[in-house]
Amino acid sequence: MSVASPAMEIRNPADPMLPRPAVIQAIRPEAAGIATYSLAFVDPADRDAYHFRPGQFNMLYLPGVGEVAISLSSDPAESQVLGHTVRYAGNVTRAIGRLKVGDMLGVRGPYGSHWPLEDAVGKNLIIVAGGIGLPPLRPVILSILSQRDAFGRVLLLYGARTPADLLYTREFGRWREAGIEVNISVDVADESWRGKVGVVPQLFYFVRMEHQNTLVLTCGPEIMMRFVIYEALARRIPKNAIYISMERNMKCAVGFCGHCQYGPNFICKQGPVFNYAAIEPFFGKEDF
Amino acid sequence: MPPNLPRVSASVALPKPALQQVFDNLRAAGFTLVGPTVRDGTIVLDEIARLDDLPVGWTDEQEPGRYRLKKTREAQYFNYGVGPHAWKQFLHPSCLRLFSVEKSNGSWVFRPPEEPPPRYAFVGVRACDVAAIGILDRVLLGGEFRDPHYARRRENVFALVVNCARVNPTCFCTSMKTGPRATTGFDLALTELPEIFLVAVGSDAGSEMLRDTPWEAATAFDLGRAARAMQDVERQVERQLKTDDLPRLLYDNLEHPHWDEVATRCLSCANCTLVCPTCFCTTVVDTSDLRGTKGERIRLADSCFNRDFSHVFGGNIRPNIRSRYRQWLSHKLASWIDQFGTSGCVGCGRCITWCPVGIEITEEVNALRGKAAK
């Protein structure tokens, strides 16, 4: 091998960092400062070529402002229009919040690993989400709805800070009808709230589930996921049956920029969805 | 191959002034020559054309946090170690426009850079840097996605490699098994002897560049003294990095108190990552005109030592120097192996020389192992 001829094929690779223009088809407010954007690629060829799996994410680009990694929150079976539930928190997402239906942005993706839906066939599922952690799990729920019989019991344990912060509440009825056991709690109740009060991991106290044949999928703040793991392990659910979705600074989404490293992993490549057994040595390590 | 050119894997003797003909051949073939040249009191990598652009008669003294250039009595061409620059600055530029974007007919139009990058002939690449380019290949070309900007620069590179004639106290290529002699990865590889270059031909392209030069087949005498010279050089490498307990040593010591100690010395200035021939991290900056109707996305060299590198909404993953140094060292020597199947360190010693306070990667690893720093 010569320096002039690397072992890797390098002729004319496609540019994975080039966004494709997409148009906002609908904006659905979900909660204060959170809305779901339905995007469609301008070019029909882009629309047809695009397929994603639950848990994957796109990079949304606003010229001059920047790019942000947002999980797909829509049904993977419907990839012509792509749903992204966005919280207006950072530089780019706040700018997205000023866009209207018909406005354009750049989209590239899908990137990253996905929830192990194939492995879950025939098994029970405990889906645990906190706050803005539910959108990356919504494609899992929507996929289950279309093939409900393929799975055993499906529990959703979901919590938010206040009742007003709960996402997708109008869909809960349909999910319940399809046999998903939806358990909700809020950290802080208001007068109207009749449900449970407490942090999400406490919803485990109400769970009676066999441990041998159950997968846990969780997404939310790291501290929440730490307690979810604790509760799951306490119920003898094995480490390799627990999947978590991680967040780090992401710039390129294709493993070039180095920002999202997490020990031996790149969140954008091996993640964002990890099997807990694979990242246990690093999970929760301070400033890691 | 015409009979007036040597075969691939042959070794030939070339009178030193005839290297100019090789330069001329490369230029005639459309290559932009970059190689070592004296600037700013150091030997940098820059465009060169003639033999006297090389640091003839110069050598360097390197130690932790210190670099000095010295005149020598002998007029050797390559009697110095690696300098502050690395080849990544040509292959993976520290500032690069990824695309421009303009609003046109209500849609955004993205345009990648069109002008082709130069075809580079790298002159004077050292064995450790050959290894470094191989590592960058794995990072930027070896995965599911490939960096087209790196690929476009990389695919045309001609490598004129030079085996090291001397060793600096900062070098530890023998520990990383990358040098001081290049065994692969070159089109031509020179070993400098008193009156000739012993030239190993690594490729057809390399052979072609010997056209019109007065090369002769190497004699047993030439081969023998070149081999002895390389053995001498190898013996001069004093600095060692024990690697057999890596990456375990780092993974098992993420909470070692030594990280706090090194944080008192580390400036978090990013110099080590920027001089490192394999550190590849980048960030992007988006620019726009005042009205926001057109803009550009620029990729810049970045470093895990910068706070913004690990910024996430609501805080920073690595807010202090302790966590950043730990990230750098444990990536370079441990997780890099998991990610790319190779260590991220080639033992070139640049991070040791160019640390403004002289922190030595080798000594920090030793300290983690429980030995007292020297």
Next chain:
Amino acid sequence: MTSDARPKLAVHKFASCDGCQLALLSLEDELLSLVGEVEVAYFLEASSTTIEGPYDVALVEGSITTAHDAERIQAVRKDAKYLIAIGACATAGGIQALRNWKDLDDFIRAVYATPAFIHSLEKSTPISSHVAVDFQLNGCPINKYQLLEVITALLQGRVPHLASHAVCMECKRRGTVCITVAQGIPCLGPLTHAGCGAICPAYNRGCYGCFGPMETPNPDSLTSHLRKTGVPADELVRLLRGFTGFAEAFRSASEKLEKTAP
């Protein structure tokens, strides 16, 4: 765009040399498009015609050195939606903060014929010591392109893209070889906030920290290393006490050096 729709910009001066305000005027190529997007409503350096507040954006140059200025900055703050402190004086107290380590009366007696007319505060302090500041733009003077970036970002409602890492990053990106390592020149680059484009080291001069401390400065390590290489402590004190010497990281480092100096 009608003039009514343009955001109103004000430029205020406190104790300073006017160099940072001039950065706005020296945006020669961009100035025309800039005044198309913002209404320059109060900018005495450029025009004596002023439009009353409130203003959308107030650029504030200079430090607070008199009781009158300490009152005036409160009014500036009340009159501005966004207050941006520009330059070393406004962000760190400026070169005039050198007096913060000395007795003010000594200076006044030495400099002025009629000291009784001088009403200065004991210390020269940055704007942020007096009012809430929305954004700080470092530099002595500021970099005009960074100023344009801040204004552009405000117009577009985004965060300005300004790096807070060390000057070393800028040296490396422009290919400047480290002058401390290669020539032994004391340089504050590893401690100093980027933004200048690393001008001084490119001309073989050590950085003197005019952009203030970077995001995670470690001055004690750099100064103790430079002392080991033979740089006297009093020289390091002088180096640290330049245009941003009163910024916390530089101030505490220079005071520590003074205590340990022989």
